Amino acid sequence: MDSSFEWLKAYNFISFETTTSTNDQAFNLAKEELLHNHVISAKSQSSGRGSKGRKWISEEGNLYFSILLVRFDDIAYSPIFSFMMANIVADVLDDYIAGNDKIIIELKWPNDILLNQKKIAGILVESITISEINYVVIGVGINVNHHPILEERHIMPSSLLKEGIIISDTQIFLNKLINHFDRQYKIWQQNKNFESIKNYWLSRAYKLGDEVNINLAGKNRTGIFRGLGIDGQLIMQLPNNGDIIYYYSGELT
Ligand code: BTN
Numbered sequence: 001m002d003s004s005f006e007w008l009k010a011y012n013f014i015s016f017e018t019t020t021s022t023n024d025q026a027f028n029l030a031k032e033e034l035l036h037n038h039v040i041s042a043k044s045q046s047s048g049r050g051s052k053g054r055k056w057i058s059e060e061g062n063l064y065f066s067i068l069l070v071r072f073d074d075i076a077y078s079p080i081f082s083f084m085m086a087n088i089v090a091d092v093l094d095d096y097i098a099g100n101d102k103i104i105i106e107l108k109w110p111n112d113i114l115l116n117q118k119k120i121a122g123i124l125v126e127s128i129t130i131s132e133i134n135y136v137v138i139g140v141g142i143n144v145n146h147h148p149i150l151e152e153r154h155i156m157p158s159s160l161l162k163e164g165i166i167i168s169d170t171q172i173f174l175n176k177l178i179n180h181f182d183r184q185y186k187i188w189q190q191n192k193n194f195e196s197i198k199n200y201w202l203s204r205a206y207k208l209g210d211e212v213n214i215n216l217a218g219k220n221r222t223g224i225f226r227g228l229g230i231d232g233q234l235i236m237q238l239p240n241n242g243d244i245i246y247y248y249s250g251e252l253t
Helices: 022-031 080-097 170-191 193-200
Strands: 012-019 036-047 063-074 103-110 112-115 118-130 133-142 211-216 218-226 234-237 244-247
Touching: 012 022, 012 211, 012 218, 022 063, 022 103, 022 118, 022 133, 022 218, 036 170, 080 103, 080 112, 080 133, 080 170, 080 193, 193 218, 211 234
Parallel strands: 012 036
Antiparallel strands: 036 063, 063 133, 103 112, 112 118, 118 133, 211 218, 218 234, 234 244
């Protein structure tokens, strides 16, 4: 994986000691109607945001960054970036664990990265349209050295360090992630092909083919996780009549 600063040719880079949320900073830049893609990182965040309206506790020692894509064709495509970015985080982590088959990386629908069935990273993709110009923000939080203590969850959090991955230089880690993203994004801009991203994601999918439970707005359903739809929807097959249900969001356990 390329650990150079090659990506700086394509992205402006803003790094904060601390900020509210790198996703919010990306939105502030979008409001200035910028012409360049940006990467915004912070050593800590005071109002880090997670998916489903949750907080993302963001103390120093972990990686917090957002990629701002300007002049984006169509925000209907934005959900694919959760899957593309999850593939990228997994590929880069593969680099760090080469030869250690005790560490298992899995991707949990829709936006989590698991190591040994514990959550070590999450992705929050958001978008905004200003004066008919679309902006997509891909926020990534990776528990490099520590993880928050959360109330009992089906999937507990962990950190790379705790799972045996030592990141001695976070800038090199970030370089690898953005270089890889830049290449994948360029490929996608040419072919708009979600199929290959989807299949690659599915090759590491947590609980694919197993019985899963999806909680959506307090309503639970159990069925078999059969795959992903054309926009990344989860395909569930119900056990009693074999009917297929597509989930655009929800909590998978
Ligand atoms: C999740 O809930 O799993 C998604 C977490 C996303 C956290 C990242 S940290 C960088 C960026 N800024 C934020 O406020 N959130 C995202």
